[in-house]
Structures are given as structure tokens and as C-alpha cells.
Amino acid sequence: MTPNDAQLQHQITSQVSQALAEDIGSGDITAQLIPSDENIKANVITRENAILCGKAWVEEVFKQLDQSVEISWFAEEGEQLSANQKIFSLSGNARSILTGERCALNFLQSLSYTASVSREYAQLVAGTKLTVLDTRKTIPGWRLAQKYAVTVGGAQNHRVGLYDAFLIKENHIMAAGSIENAVKQAQTIAPGKTIEVETESLAEVEQAVEAGADIIMLDNFSLKMMEEAVSTYGDKVKFEASGNMTKQDLLDVANTGVDFVSVGALTKHLQAIDLSLRVVKN
Numbered sequence: 001m002t003p004n005d006a007q008l009q010h011q012i013t014s015q016v017s018q019a020l021a022e023d024i025g026s027g028d029i030t031a032q033l034i035p036s037d038e039n040i041k042a043n044v045i046t047r048e049n050a051i052l053c054g055k056a057w058v059e060e061v062f063k064q065l066d067q068s069v070e071i072s073w074f075a076e077e078g079e080q081l082s083a084n085q086k087i088f089s090l091s092g093n094a095r096s097i098l099t100g101e102r103c104a105l106n107f108l109q110s111l112s113y114t115a116s117v118s119r120e121y122a123q124l125v126a127g128t129k130l131t132v133l134d135t136r137k138t139i140p141g142w143r144l145a146q147k148y149a150v151t152v153g154g155a156q157n158h159r160v161g162l163y164d165a166f167l168i169k170e171n172h173i174m175a176a177g178s179i180e181n182a183v184k185q186a187q188t189i190a191p192g193k194t195i196e197v198e199t200e201s202l203a204e205v206e207q208a209v210e211a212g213a214d215i216i217m218l219d220n221f222s223l224k225m226m227e228e229a230v231s232t233y234g235d236k237v238k239f240e241a242s243g244n245m246t247k248q249d250l251l252d253v254a255n256t257g258v259d260f261v262s263v264g265a266l267t268k269h270l271q272a273i274d275l276s277l278r279v280v281k282n
Contacts, residue, residue: 002148007144008144008145008148009056011144011145012056012057012060012145013060013064015057015107015141015142015145016057016060016061016064016103016107017064019061019103019106019107020061020064020065020100020103023102023103024099028095028098028099030098031094031095031098031099032095034094034095034098035094036093036095037093038093038094038095039091039092039093039094040091040092040094040097040279040280040281041089041090041091041279041280041281042089042090042091042097042101042277042278042279042280043086043088043089043277043278043280044086044087044088044089044090044105044108044275044276044277044278045084045085045086045087045275045276045278046081046082046083046084046085046087046112046273046274046275046276047083047084047274047275047276048083048273048274049080049081049082049083049116050080050081050112050113050115050116050273051078051079051080051081051112051115051116051118051119051152051153052075052076052077052078052079052081052087052108052112052115053077053078053108053111053112053114053115053148053149053152053153054107054108054110054111054112054149055073055077055088055108057104057107057108057111057145058071058088058104058107058108059071061100061103061104061107062090062096062100062104065096065099065100066092066093066096066100068092068093068096069090069091069092069093069096069097069100070090070091070092071088071089071090072088072089072091073087073088074086074087074088074089075087075088077152078115078152078153080119081112087108087275090277094279101277105275105277106272107145108273108275109272109273109274109275110270110271110272110273111145111146111148111149111152112149112273112275113270113271113272113273114146114149114150114153114266114267114270115149115150115152115153116153116273117153117265117266117269118132118134118149118150118151118152118153118154118155118266119153119154120153120247121153121154121155121247121250121263121266122153122154122155123154124247124250124251125250125251125254125261128251128254128255129254129257129259130250130253130254130258130259130260130261131155131156131259131260131261132154132155132156132250132260132261132263132266133155133156133157133158133240133260133261133262133263134146134147134150134155134156134157134158134262134263134264134266134267135158135262135263135264135266135267135268136158136159136161136162137264137267137268138267138268139267139270142270143160143161144160146267146270147160147267150266150267155263155266158262159194164193165193165194165195165196166186166190166193166194166195166196167196167198167217168182168183168186168195168196168197168198168213169198170198170200173197178207179197179199179204179207179208179211179213180207180210180211182197182211183195183197183208183211183212183213184211187212194214194215195212195213195214195215196213196214196215196216196217196240197211197213197215197216197217198217198219198242199216199217199218199219200219200220202225202228202229202232205218205229205232205233206233208237209233209236209237213237214237214238215237215238215239215240215259215260216229216233216237216238216239216240217239217240217241217242217262218239218240218241218242218258219242219243220242220243220244221241221243223252223253223255223256226239226241226253226256226257226258227256227257229258230256230257230258231257234257238259238260239257239258239259239260240258240259240260240261240262241253241256241258241260241261241262242261242262244264245261245262245263245265246265249261
């Protein structure tokens with residue numbers, strides 16, 4: 001997923017439009033203290049180490065607000081930033097720059113945080129076969145943005161939503177009557193879509209394999225149970241470990257041989273990297 005994807009680009013445009021509207025409202029009254037024709041230059045720096053993410057959102061803010069504002073970047077998307085590093089500069093109308101400042105930084109600091117967390121998790125399992133995945137535990141309205149930030153950091157996306165893959169969980173199985181029935185129905189509803197089944201025991205793993213699941217989620221399995229599932233069925237199906245996974249768990253999980261681990265913490269705890277904008281004289 002990149003900012004060039006039509007779905008993500010649409011979200012960038014709409015997110016920025018909404019953010020500017022709620023911030024500016026009927027007009028930025030404080031900006032009116034500045035002469036309308038005054039130009040300035042401003043630098044944005046990070047106060048802490050981070051992975052840069054969100055350049056497209058910053059650019060969209062000033063595209064919608066004032067296209068005459070010039071943006072000069074000093075770092076690339078996905079680059080490791082060091083504390084006090086200059087990220088970009090803005091040159092142009094003072095009112096426009098100061099009006100757009102907060103919206104631009106809100107997007108950049110939030111997405112950079114998600115990318116930074118993603119990088120931490122991905123680096124912990126570098127060199128193993130384990131792939132770190134995100135989940136659907138995202139901030140409402142920020143799904144695509146956060147999933148993009150996850151990929152910038154180095155982890156990968158699980159399904160984007162309820163439409164692009166099946167994840168058959170306990171309640172679905174109960175409603176369908178059995179794992180076998182649920183998988184058969186899924187194959188009929190959307191042929192070719194990936195079918196993942198959540199399991200809570202080795203007996204359910206066997207049922208899911210026999211039913212034809214593509215991926216089996218091992219929910220809150222012990223490390224020993226993960227190893228047994230992989231050694232028995234690893235040549236037939238992919239396995240995903242799940243259940244309150246922390247950074248401390250990852251290497252042990254990787255050593256069991258499972259293929260994926262899903263981590264809700266990549267997106268459900270949205271914080272902000274400390275960024276600062278400082279005006280310099282033109």
C-alpha cells in the first residue's frame with residue numbers, strides 16, 4: 001500500500017479536508033495578526049528518534065490550503081530520524097504556514113509513531129521466517145493510513161477489512177455449526193479469497209486443516225502447542241500466532257516455526273512523535 005493507491009489517496013484527501021475544516025472553522029483569527037502579504041520560512045525538527053512517515057499528508061495539507069507554499073524535504077519516507085534532525089522546511093505566506101502547521105504535524109507525528117513501533121517489532125524478528133502482521137484494531141477513520149504506516153515501518157498488513165479475506169472465528173464457527181461447514185460456505189461465498197480459521201486447540205487445528213483452510217490462527221496457544229501444530233501440519237498450511245503478543249514474546253514465537261504473528265499494539269495505541277516547527281527569518 002502506497003500513497004499512489006487510489007483508495008489510500010482518497011483517504012488522504014478526505015482526512016486532510018476534514019482536519020482543516022475542524023481546525024480552521026470560520027477562519028483562523030490569530031493568523032490575522034500577521035500582515036496578509038508577509039512571507040516566512042519555517043523548519044520542522046523531531047525531538048526524538050523516529051521513523052519518518054506521512055509526507056503525503058503534509059503535502060496534501062498545503063495543497064488544499066495554499067499551493068504557493070514550498071516544501072523542501074531533508075529525509076525520505078521510512079528513514080530513521082535522530083533527535084533534533086531537521087525533517088523539512090516550509091517557505092511562503094506566513095498566514096498559510098501557521099494555519100496549516102498543526103494539521104500537518106498531527107498527521108506526521110501520529111503516522112511516524114506507528115511506523116516507529118512497526119520498525120521495532122519487525123527488527124526483533126529480522127533473520128527469521130516470522131512475519132509481523134497488524135490487525136483491524138485501528139483508530140476509526142484511520143484504517144488505511146495506519147496500515148500504510150505499518151508497512152513503512154517494516155511489518156506487514158493482515159487483511160485490510162472484512163471484505164478482502166475470511167477470518168473465521170469462534171462465533172462464526174458456532175453459527176455455522178462446525179469448522180468444516182464454515183470453511184465450505186466461505187469457499188462458496190467468495191472463491192479464491194484467503195480463508196483463515198481461528199483455533200483454540202490442536203483438535204480444532206486438525207479440523208481446520210482437513211476443511212481446507214489456507215491459514216490457521218493459533219489463539220493463545222502455548223509455545224509447545226505451536227511447535228506441535230507446525231511439526232504436524234506445517235507442510236499443508238500456514239500458521240499465525242495471536243493473543244496479546246508483546247515484543248518479549250516474538251523470538252520465542254519465531255522459534256516455534258509459525259509463519260505469522262499478529263500484533264494489535266501496532267495500531268491500537270496511537271501516540272505522537274515530538275515534532276516542532278520553528279520560524280526562521282527569510
